[in-house]
Amino acid sequence: MLNRLTISQLTAQLATRKASALEAVRSCFDRIGEVDARVHAFLSLDEPDAIRQAKQADGLLDAGKTHAEMPLLGVPVAIKDVISVRGQPLTCASRILGNYRSPYDATVIERLRAAGAIVFGRTNLDEFAMGSSTENSAFGPTFNPWDLSRTPGGSSGGSAAAVVSDFCSAALGSDTGGSIRQPAALVGCVGFKPSYGLVSRSGLVAFASSLDQIGPLTKDVRDAAMMLNAISGWDQRDSTSIPKSLPDYTACLSGEVKGIRLGIPKEYAIGGLDVEVDGAVKAALKHLERLGAEIVEISLPHTEYSVATYYIVATAEASANLARFDGVRYGLRIDGDDPLELYSKTRGAGFGAEVKRRIILGTYVLSSGYYDAYYLRAQKVRTLIRQDFLKAFEKVDAIVTPTTPGPAFKIGEKIEDPLQMYLSDIFTISCNLAGICGMSIPCGFTANPKLPIGLQFLGRPFGEETLLRVAHAFEQTTPWHKERPVL
Amino acid sequence: MASGDFNIQYVAHLARIELTPEEESKLGQQLGGILGYINQLREVDVSGVDPTAHAFPMVNVTRKDELGQSLTNDEALGNAPARANGLFVVPKIVE
Numbered sequence: 001m002l003n004r005l006t007i008s009q010l011t012a013q014l015a016t017r018k019a020s021a022l023e024a025v026r027s028c029f030d031r032i033g034e035v036d037a038r039v040h041a042f043l044s045l046d047e048p049d050a051i052r053q054a055k056q057a058d059g060l061l062d063a064g065k066t067h068a069e070m071p072l073l074g075v076p077v078a079i080k081d082v083i084s085v086r087g088q089p090l091t092c093a094s095r096i097l098g099n100y101r102s103p104y105d106a107t108v109i110e111r112l113r114a115a116g117a118i119v120f121g122r123t124n125l126d127e128f129a130m131g132s133s134t135e136n137s138a139f140g141p142t143f144n145p146w147d148l149s150r151t152p153g154g155s156s157g158g159s160a161a162a163v164v165s166d167f168c169s170a171a172l173g174s175d176t177g178g179s180i181r182q183p184a185a186l187v188g189c190v191g192f193k194p195s196y197g198l199v200s201r202s203g204l205v206a207f208a209s210s211l212d213q214i215g216p217l218t219k220d221v222r223d224a225a226m227m228l229n230a231i232s233g234w235d236q237r238d239s240t241s242i243p244k245s246l247p248d249y250t251a252c253l254s255g256e257v258k259g260i261r262l263g264i265p266k267e268y269a270i271g272g273l274d275v276e277v278d279g280a281v282k283a284a285l286k287h288l289e290r291l292g293a294e295i296v297e298i299s300l301p302h303t304e305y306s307v308a309t310y311y312i313v314a315t316a317e318a319s320a321n322l323a324r325f326d327g328v329r330y331g332l333r334i335d336g337d338d339p340l341e342l343y344s345k346t347r348g349a350g351f352g353a354e355v356k357r358r359i360i361l362g363t364y365v366l367s368s369g370y371y372d373a374y375y376l377r378a379q380k381v382r383t384l385i386r387q388d389f390l391k392a393f394e395k396v397d398a399i400v401t402p403t404t405p406g407p408a409f410k411i412g413e414k415i416e417d418p419l420q421m422y423l424s425d426i427f428t429i430s431c432n433l434a435g436i437c438g439m440s441i442p443c444g445f446t447a448n449p450k451l452p453i454g455l456q457f458l459g460r461p462f463g464e465e466t467l468l469r470v471a472h473a474f475e476q477t478t479p480w481h482k483e484r485p486v487l
Numbered sequence: 488m489a490s491g492d493f494n495i496q497y498v499a500h501l502a503r504i505e506l507t508p509e510e511e512s513k514l515g516q517q518l519g520g521i522l523g524y525i526n527q528l529r530e531v532d533v534s535g536v537d538p539t540a541h542a543f544p545m546v547n548v549t550r551k552d553e554l555g556q557s558l559t560n561d562e563a564l565g566n567a568p569a570r571a572n573g574l575f576v577v578p579k580i581v582e
Contacts, residue, residue: 103562196542210541239548240541308525319502326503328577330566338578340503348505356504357514361521363502364493374525379538381531386539419521435542461543 003027003166004484007075007223010169011067014057014074021057021074024169025050025118028076032121032167035487040142041162043081043122044089050076050120057116065116072230073116078168080159081122082129083214084203085109092205093137094127096350098331106203107238108172108214108231115230123171124158127352128322129179129207131155132424135415136354143411144187145485147449150408153183159217160187164485170218170227174204176211177310178403178428181440184217185403185454188442188483190471191217192224195461196435197242200235208317209240211310211432220481221441221472225249228464244462252465253472258292260470263396267303268427274406280444280453281402284474288400291473296396300388305381306430307422312365312378313433319362325350357418386434393460398470401427403440403454427456437464441471442480452480493522 002010002024013019029047036042057074067073079085082092084102086109091097105113112119126136134142134157142157144150145165152161156173160183163171173180175193184191192215199214206212216227229250234243264285289295327333327346334349336342351359365374392399405424414421431438436458443455455474459467475481495515499506506514560573569576 098566098568100566103558103565236550240543240545242543242545302531305528305531308528311521312525312528323503327568328575331568333568336578339580342578343503344500344505347503348507351504353510353514356499356506356510357517357521359502359504360495360498360514361518364498364518364522367498367501374528376538377528377531377533379540380533380536381528382539383536384531384533386542418517419524422521433539433542 006219021054025054041158053118070116076118078121078162078171082205107200107235126155129155144408153186155179157183163189184440186408188452192439195437200238202237206321208314252469257473260293261396263298263399265300276446284443298392302384309378309381310429315358315362389434399458401456403456407451
C-alpha cells in the first residue's frame with residue numbers, strides 16, 4: 001500500500017529502510033494494473049525504466065544517501081504528457097506528434113531526478129492542454145475515479161486522476177487557465193499553479209507562453225511544498241523564469257493563520273454556482289475564521305471580462321506556438337505537392353476539433369484588420385485584470401473562491417458547446433492572466449453522488465508561502481484530503 | 488470589431504489547416520458564437536491603459552556565450568518523418 005502514502009510518509013519509510021523504492025514502484029504498477037483500464041489516467045507506461053530508476057534509488061539509500069540531500073529519493077512521480085522526458089513518448093494527447101520521442105529532459109524533469117524522484121508514466125490530457133475535461137484527448141478521455149461516468153476535469157485530468165487513484169505519490173501538470181487547479185478540485189486532490197516565472201517552462205510543449213506554468217498535483221499540502229522545492233527556480237533555458245532566491249516551502253507550514261486577511265471577491269458570487277459548492281465554500285470560510293483568519297470582502301471589478309480576455313490572449317499565443325507542428329521536422333506528415341499543401345493536410349489530419357477551433361480563433365484575432373480590435377484590446381483588459389488583483393493584495397494576504405462553479409460534470413455534457421466549457425473556467429482563469437499563484441484543495445463533497453469540492457486560494461506574485469500556510473492549516477483541521485474513491 | 492465578416496475558409500487557410508466541409512460549417516458556427524461572446528470586451532474603457540504581453544516582462548535576457556550541450560545531428564533528426572544526408576526532406580519549394 002506504499003502507493004497510498006503521501007511523499008512525506010513514503011520518504012519516512014524509505015529513510016528507515018522499512019520499505020524500498022522498488023516496492024513503492026511495484027505498488028504503483030499493481031494498482032495501475034488493477035484499475036487504470038477503467039480510469040485511463042495513463043497514455044503510456046515504461047515499467048522497466050521505472051524499475052531501473054527504483055533500483056538506482058535503493059542503491060543510493062543503501063549507500064547512505066539521505067532525504068536531506070535528495071528530498072524525493074525513491075518517490076514515484078507521474079508526468080503529464082506535455083512535458084518532455086528523455087527517451088519517452090510525448091504525444092500531447094494529439095495525433096499530430098505521431099511516434100515522437102523526446103530527445104531531452106525538460107528542466108523540471110532534470111530537477112525531479114536531481115531530487116531523487118522516480119519519473120514514470122505519461123498522463124492523459126486534453127490535446128495540447130486545451131480543454132477542461134480531458135475529453136479532447138485523441139486517445140480517449142480519462143474518467144473521474146469518484147464516478148466513472150464523469151470527467152476528472154482538465155486539462156491535467158490524467159495527472160489528477162492518477163494521484164487520487166493512488167497510481168503514484170504525486171504528479172506534474174501544467175496550468176494555462178486552471179488546468180491544474182480545476183481537475184484537482186474535481187477529483188479531490190491538491191493542485192498548485194505557481195506564480196508565472198517561478199518554474200522553468202523549458203521542455204514543456206508551449207500552449208500559451210505568457211500563461212503556462214508547470215505545477216504539482218499531490219495528496220496533501222506538504223507534498224505540494226516538497227514538489228515546489230524540487231522544481232522551482234531560475235533556469236537559463238527559460239528567459240521568462242525569474243532570478244530570485246527561494247525559500248524552503250515546507251518551512252511555512254506552521255498551522256498558524258491568526259491575523260491573515262483573506263479576501264472574498266464580491267464578483268465571484270455568480271448565478272449558476274452550485275448550491276452544494278457554495279455551501280462547502282461558505283463552511284470553509286467559517287472554519288478559516290475560527291482558525292483566526294480575518295475575512296474581508298474585496299472587489300475584482302473586471303472579473304466578468306476574464307474569460308473573453310483569456311480566449312483571445314491564449315488562442316493568439318497558441319496559434320503562433322502550434323505553427324511548429326507542420327509535418328516537417330517531427331510527427332505526422334501527410335504529403336502534398338508543395339509545402340503549403342503538406343502543412344494544411346498534416347494539420348487538418350493531425351489536430352483535433354478543439355485545437356483547430358483555438359488555432360483558427362487565435363489566427364483571426366491576430367489577423368490584419370482585427371489585431372487592434374481583439375488582441376491589443378484584450379492585452380489592455382489583461383492589464384486591468386492584473387491591476388484588480390494587485391490592488392486587492394494591498395488589503396488582503398490571499399483571496400478565497402470556489403475552484404469551480406460546480407462538481408465534476410458528465411462525460412459528453414459540455415463537449416458540444418465549447419463556450420459553456422470555457423465559462424466553467426471562470427474562477428481559475430484570471431490567475432494566469434495576472435501571473436499570480438493559485439491552488440486548489442479539497443473542502444468537502446456533494447451528497448449524492450459523492451463528488452469532491454475544491455477551495456481555491458489565490459496569492460500575490462511569489463506569495464506561494466502564504467497560500468501553503470493557509471491551505472495547510474485548513475487541511476490539517478479538516479478530514480477532506482484523506483478521502484479516497486472506491487474503485 | 489465586426490465579427491459578421493468572419494470567413495472560416497480564409498482564416499483556416501491562414502492557419503494552414505485543411506478543413507472538411509462539415510468541419511467548416513460546425514467550427515464556423517461555434518466560432519461565431521464564441522466571437523459574439525468575446526465582443527463584450529468592447530464595453531470596457533481601455534483608454535490610456537497599456538497592454539500586458541507578459542505578467543513580469545523582462546527584456547534583453549541573455550546567457551553567457553558559452554558552449555553547452557546540444558543535440559547531435561542524429562538526435563535532432565531522430566523524429567523526422569523523412570530525412571536524407573543529415574537533412575530534413577521536404578517537397579520542392581522552388582521550380
